[in-house]
Amino acid sequence: xxxxxxxxxxxxxxxxxxxxxxxxxxxxxxxxxxxxxxxxxxxxxxxxxxxxxxxxxxxxxxxxxxxxxxxxxxxxxxxxxxxxxxxxxxxxxxxxxxxxxxxxxxxxxxxxxxxxxxxxxxxxxxxxxxxxxxxxxxxxxxxxxxxxxxxxxxxxxxxxxxxxxxxxxxxxxxxxxxxxxxxxxxxxxxxxxxxxxxxxxxxxxxxxxxxxxxxxxxxxxxxxxxxxxxxxxxxxxxxxxxxxxxxx
Amino acid sequence: xxxxxxxxxxxxxxxxxxxxxxxxxxxxxxxxxxxxxxxxxxxxxxxxxxxxxxxxxxxxxxxxxxxxxxxxxxxxxxxxxxxxxxxxxxxxxxxxxxxxxxxxxxxxxxxxxxxxxxxxxxxxxxxxxxxxxxxxxxxxxxxxxxxxxxxxxxxxxxxxxxxxxxxxxxxxxxxxxxxxxxxxxxxxxxxxxxxxxxxxxxxxxxxxxxxxxxxxxxxxxxxxxxxxxxxxxxxxxxxxxxxxxxxx
DNA sequence: CGCCGTTTTGACACTTCTCAACTTACGTGG
DNA sequence: CCACGTAAGTTGAGAAGTGTCAAAACGGCG
Numbered sequence: 001x002x003x004x005x006x007x008x009x010x011x012x013x014x015x016x017x018x019x020x021x022x023x024x025x026x027x028x029x030x031x032x033x034x035x036x037x038x039x040x041x042x043x044x045x046x047x048x049x050x051x052x053x054x055x056x057x058x059x060x061x062x063x064x065x066x067x068x069x070x071x072x073x074x075x076x077x078x079x080x081x082x083x084x085x086x087x088x089x090x091x092x093x094x095x096x097x098x099x100x101x102x103x104x105x106x107x108x109x110x111x112x113x114x115x116x117x118x119x120x121x122x123x124x125x126x127x128x129x130x131x132x133x134x135x136x137x138x139x140x141x142x143x144x145x146x147x148x149x150x151x152x153x154x155x156x157x158x159x160x161x162x163x164x165x166x167x168x169x170x171x172x173x174x175x176x177x178x179x180x181x182x183x184x185x186x187x188x189x190x191x192x193x194x195x196x197x198x199x200x201x202x203x204x205x206x207x208x209x210x211x212x213x214x215x216x217x218x219x220x221x222x223x224x225x226x227x228x229x230x231x232x233x234x235x236x237x238x239x240x241x242x243x244x245x246x247x248x
Numbered sequence: 249x250x251x252x253x254x255x256x257x258x259x260x261x262x263x264x265x266x267x268x269x270x271x272x273x274x275x276x277x278x279x280x281x282x283x284x285x286x287x288x289x290x291x292x293x294x295x296x297x298x299x300x301x302x303x304x305x306x307x308x309x310x311x312x313x314x315x316x317x318x319x320x321x322x323x324x325x326x327x328x329x330x331x332x333x334x335x336x337x338x339x340x341x342x343x344x345x346x347x348x349x350x351x352x353x354x355x356x357x358x359x360x361x362x363x364x365x366x367x368x369x370x371x372x373x374x375x376x377x378x379x380x381x382x383x384x385x386x387x388x389x390x391x392x393x394x395x396x397x398x399x400x401x402x403x404x405x406x407x408x409x410x411x412x413x414x415x416x417x418x419x420x421x422x423x424x425x426x427x428x429x430x431x432x433x434x435x436x437x438x439x440x441x442x443x444x445x446x447x448x449x450x451x452x453x454x455x456x457x458x459x460x461x462x463x464x465x466x467x468x469x470x471x472x473x474x475x476x477x478x479x480x481x482x483x484x485x486x487x488x489x490x491x492x493x494x495x496x
Numbered sequence: 497c498g499c500c501g502t503t504t505t506g507a508c509a510c511t512t513c514t515c516a517a518c519t520t521a522c523g524t525g526g
Numbered sequence: 527c528c529a530c531g532t533a534a535g536t537t538g539a540g541a542a543g544t545g546t547c548a549a550a551a552c553g554g555c556g
Contacts (some may be wrong), residue, residue, distance in 0.1 A: 133386065136380060140349045147337070246329075457504095
């Protein structure tokens with residue numbers, strides 16, 4: 001399986017830029033070049049590496065490829081005409097994105113980290129059974145994640161949103177692991193490395209950058225977390241944070 | 249194909265009740281009784297009718313059936329432990345629901361109207377290819393709808409949310425039909441019959457019942473809409489309302 | 497006709513946003 | 527290696543939007 005390095009990655013529509021510029025459908029060039037290679041079962045599949053902050057596709061682009069994240073994270077977001085942005089999903093390893101209802105993508109896709117993707121021809125996803133089953137499971141998981149996120153956006157306070165977000169970032173640890181008893185089952189290092197900027201977090205949580213910053217500072221003052229660096233957060237009280245998510 | 253009338257439908261967890269009572273996983277009884285009938289291709293399928301405000305399933309219930317709406321509307325919602333509710337989706341005709349990532353349902357399902365459902369055995373949806381393709385398309389559409397709803401919940405004002413909601417309720421009319429020119433392509437009657445109570449609308453839009461009421465009153469004062477009855481709304485200015493959705 | 501649940505309206509409180517200034521972190525070039 | 531410039535993040539004060547609580551109005555149904 002050939003890895004295709006390409007040095008074309010330009011810095012895509014960044015957070016700050018996205019706030020002010022409204023991106024219109026035409027005249028865009030995503031950071032993915034189409035160099036297809038034959039694959040097993042006569043399907044066209046390839047693996048692709050992208051730098052951080054690369055654009056995979058724009059809203060409105062014709063959707064003829066489907067992507068699976070092998071490694072790294074991809075952010076999906078939508079823009080309102082006046083520049084307001086909402087990050088609608090963050091796609092991690094083993095998850096799929098770029099599946100449209102119609103002919104075009106409904107949102108923009110941008111890498112949050114260095115990313116390795118598996119790229120499928122869209123037609124194959126519609127004809128090959130084993131791929132369909134996989135996509136099906138990914139879509140169901142995505143729907144559930146979006147349901148949870150709707151609860152977060154519609155009903156949770158800023159504190160609860162940030163706490164939920166930080167929790168989500170702890171590797172191998174879910175809110176379900178906490179039963180409110182004060183003892184956590186997960187034994188991770190409780191060390192988070194954020195791949196998103198404050199602006200991206202804010203746009204994901206439906207808040208402003210200032211509110212996110214204030215809440216994180218407040219958590220720090222309360223001793224729940226410590227900031228080793230701006231994007232390196234240590235969770236001091238897993239249960240203390242968990243109690244603030246609103247899920248218990 | 250046999251329609252099975254059943255008179256067992258009790259009034260499920262209603263909006264007001266759901267606000268105060270937290271629903272725990274055990275001891276529930278949904279309004280659907282399992283009477284399976286043999287169907288073509290050796291799959292177990294049946295058609296079922298339910299009254300308004302019937303419970304299809306609860307969050308945490310074992311998910312061994314998948315549902316397709318033939319006629320009517322079903323509401324999916326989640327509850328936080330303190331009673332806050334978020335309606336995560338409203339499922340209309342030809343759409344599918346009850347597809348879980350794991351073994352149990354991630355949300356509650358309740359009918360908004362009299363509903364006719366087609367009920368599948370879950371195993372069939374995993375093995376039969378023609379069903380998978382259909383489910384796949386439904387899931388993709390659902391993901392896009394949830395993306396849109398995330399934008400609404402995360403980035404739109406109360407006015408924009410209610411305007412977007414009313415627009416969504418106009419049959420055969422989408423926000424895309426409006427280009428801001430003042431002329432609307434869709435030629436519907438501009439008459440809406442709401443199937444949701446104010447509480448349900450509020451829980452769908454991430455607002456309070458009072459805010460929803462106030463916004464509707466304000467739209468009425470501005471002449472954008474008229475209320476023939478509380479749940480019968482006439483849209484006087486389609487474009488005026490459209491301009492308030494934030495989508496243009 | 498009167499009751500009860502839903503909706504509307506009002507006054508006020510509180511959360512979050514906005515705007516502005518300041519601080520910190522990071523990369524470049526001297 | 528340090529100084530500088532720029533971008534990112536933090537903090538503060540005030541404004542705006544939405545929530546909360548309470549009361550009144552409305553609508554459906556016995």
